[in-house]
Amino acid sequence: xxxxxxxxxxxxxxxxxxxxxxxxxxxxxxxxxxxxxxxxxxxxxxxxxxxxxxxxxxxxxxxxxxxxxxxxxxxxxxxxxxxxxxxxxxxxxxxxxxxxxxxxxxxxxxxxxxxxxxxxxxxxxxxxxxxxxxxxxxxxxxxxxxxxxxxxxxxxxxxxxxxxxxxxxxxxxxxxxxxxxxxxxxxxxxxxxxxxxxxxxxxxxxxxxxxxxxxxxxxxxxxxxxxxxxxxxxxxxxxxxxxxxxx
Amino acid sequence: xxxxxxxxxxxxxxxxxxxxxxxxxxxxxxxxxxxxxxxxxxxxxxxxxxxxxxxxxxxxxxxxxxxxxxxxxxx
Numbered sequence: 568x569x570x571x572x573x574x575x576x577x578x579x580x581x582x583x584x585x586x587x588x589x590x591x592x593x594x595x596x597x598x599x600x601x602x603x604x605x606x607x608x609x610x611x612x613x614x615x616x617x618x619x620x621x622x623x624x625x626x627x628x629x630x631x632x633x634x635x636x637x638x639x640x641x642x643x644x645x646x647x648x649x650x651x652x653x654x655x656x657x658x659x660x661x662x663x664x665x666x667x668x669x670x671x672x673x674x675x676x677x678x679x680x681x682x683x684x685x686x687x688x689x690x691x692x693x694x695x696x697x698x699x700x701x702x703x704x705x706x707x708x709x710x711x712x713x714x715x716x717x718x719x720x721x722x723x724x725x726x727x728x729x730x731x732x733x734x735x736x737x738x739x740x741x742x743x744x745x746x747x748x749x750x751x752x753x754x755x756x757x758x759x760x761x762x763x764x765x766x767x768x769x770x771x772x773x774x775x776x777x778x779x780x781x782x783x784x785x786x787x788x789x790x791x792x793x794x795x796x797x798x799x800x801x802x803x804x805x806x807x808x809x810x811x812x813x814x
Numbered sequence: 815x816x817x818x819x820x821x822x823x824x825x826x827x828x829x830x831x832x833x834x835x836x837x838x839x840x841x842x843x844x845x846x847x848x849x850x851x852x853x854x855x856x857x858x859x860x861x862x863x864x865x866x867x868x869x870x871x872x873x874x875x876x877x878x879x880x881x882x883x884x885x886x887x888x889x
Contacts, residue, residue: 572884572888573888574884574885574888574889633863636860749871749874749878752874752877752878752881753870753873753874753877755881756874756877756878756880756881757877759881759884760877760880763884790866791870793866794866794867794870797863797866797867797870798867798870798871801867
């Protein structure tokens with residue numbers, strides 16, 4: 568059974584000294600799609616919405632209402648809406664593009680082996696780690712701005728409640744840092760495992776088996792995008808909640 | 815046992831053992847969420863989204879095992 572698995576994305580060349588990988592090209596395609604759709608939808612905003620505008624307004628309203636009920640205030644929800652929605656749209660567009668026929672099949676011959684020009688964006692750990700770092704810094708900086716440095720810090724270095732309180736604070740600190748790992752590996756692992764699953768299915772039963780699996784992986788892709796955005800929101804909520812005082 | 819066989823065996827063991835815990839965990843999470851929906855069907859929307867967060871956090875552990883398996887096998 569011949570299954571080609573590459574954990575790291577392949578280099579296509581360099582651009583002004585910056586290495587260009589096939590997942591980077593895919594990332595720019597996703598950005599281009601989002602910019603184009605955003606430009607054409609945003610240009611035609613009317614008071615009486617058309618079908619396309621109605622569709623986007625419905626989604627945005629649902630998300631903003633959900634954020635309001637989570638964060639507890641409309642102003643906060645509007646403040647964080649651009650970030651959460653951008654994360655969701657970026658990941659979901661990339662994941663929906665994963666199974667288009669030209670991805671992974673069009674490529675060049677490089678030093679005797681085949682290098683695909685496009686690779687699903689989230690099967691590159693660099694992309695998911697970058698997203699995780701963005702989410703991480705937004706969460707921590709939100710906590711510091713909303714609570715103040717000392718009060719936010721008192722969640723992690725807790726000297727008032729004895730040894731037990733101190734240990735709980737340290738655990739909280741480690742848990743916060745571990746979010747970087749869990750955010751990035753969750754998205755990367757899910758999408759990458761899906762790709763491998765389909766590669767195995769193609770090796771076993773090329774005609775019929777991959778189709779339901781692709782359907783399932785598309786669902787997983789949308790789900791993971793939603794979960795990335797939802798978890799960012801939930802962690803922002805945790806970051807802005809008051810530290811536990813001794814009662 | 816040569817290195818290639820050890821790698822394959824390592825991946826099989828790490829994935830097999832790594833999914834036991836998360837499997838039990840997701841079962842408990844979804845079961846409790848269904849119980850909650852059964853008690854209070856009006857709150858099913860909130861419960862479902864919260865359940866998905868819990869499922870995602872639990873499932874991440876299985877994915878860690880899977881990623882470590884891939885790293886063992888393919889690097």
